[in-house]
Amino acid sequence: MRFDHDLDADALYVTITSEPVTATHSIEDLTTVDVDAQGQLVGIEVIAPDRAWAIDRVMARYPLSDEDTRLLLSMYIRSGKQGAWT
Numbered sequence: 001m002r003f004d005h006d007l008d009a010d011a012l013y014v015t016i017t018s019e020p021v022t023a024t025h026s027i028e029d030l031t032t033v034d035v036d037a038q039g040q041l042v043g044i045e046v047i048a049p050d051r052a053w054a055i056d057r058v059m060a061r062y063p064l065s066d067e068d069t070r071l072l073l074s075m076y077i078r079s080g081k082q083g084a085w086t
Contacts, residue, residue, distance in 0.1 A: 001068055003075070005049070012049035016041050016068060028054045033062060 002015040019036040021043070026032050030047040031054055041062035046053050055076050059069060 001071055010048050010050075012044075012046045014044040014046075014072065016043055016064065027057055027061070031058070033058060035062070 004013045004015070005011070006013075017036070017040070019040070019042050021034040022037045023035050023039075024032050025035065030051075032045045034042040034045070036042050041058075041064065044058055055072070059072075064072065
């Protein structure tokens with residue numbers, strides 16, 4: 001897993017695998033996911049990642065390994081309905 005945060009664009013991209021992207025799906029406004037030919041998660045793009053975003057919906061729809069889940073959640077801070085990327 002790799003994290004790229006473009007500060008100028010205020011965009012975060014989380015690379016899950018190096019598989020080729022065959023489709024992009026919107027999860028919510030400002031959050032999209034890239035998937036491979038089998039529909040498996042390749043990456044997550046979040047615009048304005050310091051806001052609360054639908055990490056739970058991403059993980060419910062696209063299962064991750066336990067290790068990837070722990071790493072992703074460890075970087076995401078929750079406080080009620082608030083969330084932030086660290």
